[in-house]
Amino acid sequence: MKKVLIVYWSSSGNTETMAKSVAKGVTDGGGEAILKTPEAGLAELVKSADALAFGSPAMGDELIEEDEMEPFIASLGADILKDKPLGLFGSYDWGDGQWMRSWTDRMKGLGAKLDGEGIIAQLVPGEAELAKCSELGKRLAT
C-alpha cells in the first residue's frame, strides 16, 4: 500500500478542503493518506512516504505562507525530493496563480517528479477543483 503524505497550511479553510479531497482520493485509490500541517519532525515522514502532496494558499505577495509552510518547504532538499512523486495545490484570490507557478518551478528544480502544474482554486474550491484534487490523490496512491 502506497503511503502518501499530505502537508498543507490553511487559514480560512479553502486549502484545507482541497487537502481533504486529496486524502479521500488516496484512500479511494487504495493508499494510506497521512494528513498533516507543517510541524517539526516531518522530515522522516517525508523521506519514508512513497508520494507527497503539499498545499498552501497564495500569501504575502504571490508567495506560499511564510511562517509555517515556507520553513517546512525550505527544509526539503534535493536529497529528499529527487524523483519523489509530488502534487501541489492551493487557493488564491486576486492574483493570476503566479505563486503556484513559482512553487512548481522551485520543486521541479529540486528534482521532484511533479504531477501536473499544481491545482489552484479561487477562494472556495468548487466541485471541479475538488475532483482534480481527488484524482491527484488517486494517482499518487497507485
Ligand SMILES: Cc1cc2nc3c(=O)[nH]c(=O)nc-3n(C[C@H](O)[C@H](O)[C@H](O)COP(=O)(O)O)c2cc1C
Ligand atoms: C495576508 C494575505 C495575503 C494574500 N496574498 C495573496 C496573493 O498574493 N495572491 C492571491 O491571489 N491571493 C492572496 N491572498 C488571498 C488568499 O490566497 C485566499 O484568501 C485563499 O482562499 C486563502 O486560503 P485558505 O482558506 O486556505 O487560507 C492573500 C490573503 C491574505 C490573508
